[in-house]
Amino acid sequence: MSRIAYVNGRYMPHREAAVHVEDRGYQFSDGVYEVVLIRHGKMVDEAPHLVRLERSLGELQIKTPMSNAALRQVMAEVVRRNRITGNGLIYMQVTRGVAKRDHAFPANPQTSVVMTAKRLPEPSRTGVEDGVKAITIPDIRWERCDIKTVGLLASVLGKQQAREAGAYEALQVDSEGFVTEGTSSNAWIVTADGDLVTRRANNAILNGITRLTVLKLAERAGIRFVERPFTVEEAKGAREAFVTSATSLVKPVTQIDDTVIANGKAGGLSLQLFDAYLDYMTTDEARA
Ligand code: PDD
Numbered sequence: 001m002s003r004i005a006y007v008n009g010r011y012m013p014h015r016e017a018a019v020h021v022e023d024r025g026y027q028f029s030d031g032v033y034e035v036v037l038i039r040h041g042k043m044v045d046e047a048p049h050l051v052r053l054e055r056s057l058g059e060l061q062i063k064t065p066m067s068n069a070a071l072r073q074v075m076a077e078v079v080r081r082n083r084i085t086g087n088g089l090i091y092m093q094v095t096r097g098v099a100k101r102d103h104a105f106p107a108n109p110q111t112s113v114v115m116t117a118k119r120l121p122e123p124s125r126t127g128v129e130d131g132v133k134a135i136t137i138p139d140i141r142w143e144r145c146d147i148k149t150v151g152l153l154a155s156v157l158g159k160q161q162a163r164e165a166g167a168y169e170a171l172q173v174d175s176e177g178f179v180t181e182g183t184s185s186n187a188w189i190v191t192a193d194g195d196l197v198t199r200r201a202n203n204a205i206l207n208g209i210t211r212l213t214v215l216k217l218a219e220r221a222g223i224r225f226v227e228r229p230f231t232v233e234e235a236k237g238a239r240e241a242f243v244t245s246a247t248s249l250v251k252p253v254t255q256i257d258d259t260v261i262a263n264g265k266a267g268g269l270s271l272q273l274f275d276a277y278l279d280y281m282t283t284d285e286a287r288a
Contacts (some may be wrong), residue, residue: 029151031095118231131254
């Protein structure tokens with residue numbers, strides 16, 4: 001079955017889907033994006049993803065392309081046309097549009113919207129239990145990491161460094177030695193006292209939708225959590241570590257650089273949150 005993409009009002013074969021060479025997303029990274037997980041053919045946390053999209057657009061003064069109701073319709077249609085009935089994801093990119101190249105905003109830009117979807121394998125607990133390796137790298141990004149922009153060069157370079165080191169993710173570290181987040185995920189630890197810790201969401205990190213949901217699930221489960229920064233040293237000495245994102249879900253990290261975390265296996269709280277998140281994905285709450 002051929003894949004279908006949505007490009008500015010048209011559904012077309014994925015291989016033919018294209019935007020103009022003067023799209024400002026292409027020339028200036030002047031755009032934002034969202035990655036929304038699909039579980040059993042339904043979007044997970046679509047509502048908060050759309051809230052974050054609106055916020056990102058607002059911060060960059062990009063005109064909202066259409067109402068949220070219309071965006072939801074297009075997303076559902078992209079899922080339908082790609083016949084995603086199991087697991088998958090939607091990639092949505094919204095840019096300031098096409099204009100003659102000039103750094104300042106064009107006068108009357110027409111916001112561009114592109115959506116693609118693809119299938120993903122079923123999430124499984126095997127693999128999760130073994131955990132993954134992460135490396136640490138300096139955070140060289142700009143000061144508005146709260147905006148989900150398509151300007152991802154620092155993340156691209158960081159992820160490549162992780163690949164080359166045989167690692168799953170690179171944890172970015174600020175000038176004071178605190179972990180900000182992964183290149184495409186939020187970072188968490190569980191302290192020796194059993195506290196769940198993740199950095200408070202401000203302009204230094206992207207406020208992950210998975211992060212918000214995991215915080216909610218942790219609170220419901222009565223798990224003590226603190227939103228505060230933690231250092232690389234603290235992470236290496238932690239009882240557990242994991243990263244979260246729409247595509248990684250809850251992914252235990254069992255090695256950071258050369259340091260094995262605890263006994264080198266996914267920790268109990270990480271697995272509890274993985275299970276809770278998996279259950280959550282098919283609830284009415286997640287599908288609101
Ligand atoms: N990345 N931090 C960064 C820098 C990210 O790029 C992402 C997501 C997250 C987690 O956000 P969420 O839980 O909403 O997925 C945190 C997506 C998945 C990507 O770039 O593919």
